[in-house]
Amino acid sequence: MxxxxxxxxxxxxxxxxxxxxxxxxxxxxxxxxxxxxxxxxxxxxxxxxxxxxxxxxxxxxxxxxxxxxxxxxxxxxxxxxxxxxxxxxxxxxxxxxxxxxxxxxxxxxxxxxxxxxxxxxxxxxxxxxxxxxxxxxxxxxxxxxxxxxxxxxxxxxxxxxxxxxxxxxxxxxxxxxxxxxxxxxxxxxxxxxxPLSRVEVEAVLTGDARLGMDAAKARAASAIAMGSPGAAVRASQSGLAAELKNIAAIMKGSRAGGVRSLIDEANRLAYRLGRDEQQKVLDLMLLWFRDVLVVSESRSATVPELLYSSYEDQIKSQADIMELADLEQLITKVDEARRAIERYSSPSIVFTSVLLDMAVVRKRAITRRGSQHGVQ
Ligand SMILES: [Zn+2]
Structure with a gap:
């Protein structure tokens, strides 16, 4: 001890x-x-x-x-x-x-x-x-x-x-x-x-009764903590872990209301979160694409461990329709956004541009898949 x-x-x-x-x-x-x-x-x-x-x-x-x-x-x-x-x-x-x-x-x-x-x-x-x-x-x-x-x-x-x-x-x-x-x-x-491994961060969080974190919360918080249990606790307390759910909704395209709703969401991220949290939100988006990439590259039937494990179905269906080029485009976009936030660019413009790009790429992938199926 x-x-x-x-x-x-x-x-x-x-x-x-x-x-x-x-x-x-x-x-x-x-x-x-x-x-x-x-x-x-x-x-x-x-x-x-x-x-x-x-x-x-x-x-x-x-x-x-x-x-x-x-x-x-x-x-x-x-x-x-x-x-x-x-x-x-x-x-x-x-x-x-x-x-x-x-x-x-x-x-x-x-x-x-x-x-x-x-x-x-x-x-x-x-x-x-x-x-x-x-x-x-x-x-x-x-x-x-x-x-x-x-x-x-x-x-x-x-x-x-x-x-x-x-x-x-x-x-x-x-x-x-x-x-x-x-x-x-x-x-x-x-x-x-x-920095700790993600598994170690999770173990620290669930192992300390003072933190009162269940497995699901710990998993969400450790996904964004970059190896720091302290940052995980901070993320959890600042409500960032709850953002994970929201990000998942954006990424799987399940938000109703089309472009208007995306712009509202971009404004929410821009005005309600601090700069550090905005960076983390972009990290969360990158992690989502990481999961999609992992699934598309795994040829076996067993899906490797995902950060967004509760969204396995949605991740799989995105891996299904997205091509490598789509994912690369989005990853680059999010990465650029991260740097833009670092340079103190307007968060509202940065997030609007990221969310719209994601919607466009998603739509393109779905259309492409539709036309491929039409030809067959
Ligand atoms: Zn003693």
């Missing part, structure tokens, strides 16, 4: 285990990798294992230290998060426990305006590093999203990174480690975290 609960990060966990096993746990680590793949969770589990009364890098889950770690109240684990400049300390503490209770950090919490100030580094790290541990023997400081430190904060942390007291571990996490000053990075042992 403990560190082994972190799924899909075997390399990171084994680096930590072997360092501990040989008595060479570094005093400063940088856990780096994409958003939502378990960096903070691994940091918390490492702290818990270090504090547990059991020998070795284990946690029993029963001893007082483990109970305190579970409740995020172990006095020798110090959590530092970016916060909006104006936040009060009490509110900050509440937000930290709230995000841990939910299992994943709230996106708002890492809002782009949030920072780790020099005052925070001074009071939460520099001063506390100098004190003896309350329960001991270890003291762990977790600086989450360390790239949000102001340059003054980063400079202040440098000295601590250079000369930390014994049995003190500082763990910096970052999904944008290139934004960290080189002086900070060079003083930390780097531990890489990678």
């Amino acid at each position: 403990g560190l082994d609960r972190i799924r899909g990060q075997e390399q990171a966990i084994s680096l930590l285990r072997s360092a501990f096993g040989s008595g060479r746990l570094a005093h400063a680590y940088l856990f780096r990798g994409p958003y939502g793949v378990g960096k903070e969770m691994a940091a918390l589990e490492l702290a818990k294992s270090l504090h547990c009364e059991t020998e070795g890098l284990q946690d029993c889950g029963q001893c007082p230290a483990c109970k305190m770690s579970d409740g995020l109240s172990h006095p020798d684990t110090h959590l530092i998060f970016p916060t909006p400049r104006t936040i009060k300390p009490v509110e900050r503490a509440e937000r930290v426990s709230e995000s841990v209770r939910k299992g994943f950090r709230d996106e708002d919490f890492g809002r782009k305006t949030a920072i780790i100030s020099v005052e925070t580094i001074l009071t939460e790290v520099v001063v506390k590093v100098g004190r003896r541990p309350y329960i001991g023997p270890w003291k762990v400081f977790i600086i989450s999203d360390a790239d949000r430190m102001t340059s003054e904060a980063a400079n202040t942390l440098l000295k601590t990174l250079e000369e930390p007291p014994a049995q003190t571990v500082l763990i910096l996490t970052s999904s944008r480690s290139s934004a960290l000053p080189a002086t900070v990075v060079s003083r930390c042992q780097k531990i890489p975290f990678s």
Whole structure:
């Protein structure tokens, strides 16, 4: 248990285990990798294992230290998060426990305006590093999203990174480690975290009771998460997983109302969703075509595993009428749309153009099939 609960990060966990096993746990680590793949969770589990009364890098889950770690109240684990400049300390503490209770950090919490100030580094790290541990023997400081430190904060942390007291571990996490000053990075042992497989994401989502996700929800959310359980949770909470159903309706052409309805839909996507969500919607469309491609290329009777498994019939019938050239055209179109959104083009124009193109290609495929059958 403990560190082994972190799924899909075997390399990171084994680096930590072997360092501990040989008595060479570094005093400063940088856990780096994409958003939502378990960096903070691994940091918390490492702290818990270090504090547990059991020998070795284990946690029993029963001893007082483990109970305190579970409740995020172990006095020798110090959590530092970016916060909006104006936040009060009490509110900050509440937000930290709230995000841990939910299992994943709230996106708002890492809002782009949030920072780790020099005052925070001074009071939460520099001063506390100098004190003896309350329960001991270890003291762990977790600086989450360390790239949000102001340059003054980063400079202040440098000295601590250079000369930390014994049995003190500082763990910096970052999904944008290139934004960290080189002086900070060079003083930390780097531990890489990678995206998970879709199956692993699903397992994380259904395995964590705090998330309350059933298999169908987890499947939908993991299809769009690009290997990040955190992103999957975010997608699910933002209603993006529900978009999957909507996308399927568009793709199988089952929406009534013709062109007018497509334009309405394009406007809905353009005005109701944020730019990140719009990108994800386009990803969902690409995944639909991926499924169609997979089916058309599988010669066997058994259909390979589909992302849109609940729409197998519709996927099959599209694979039936679409030619490779149709699919290529649509995939290119969606890909271009993705880049257009990135370049801040008008989402309304982008989505209208994509949806109309899809309707045209569908219609062409159906007509072609009709005329082929007519000739026979
Ligand atoms: Zn324990």
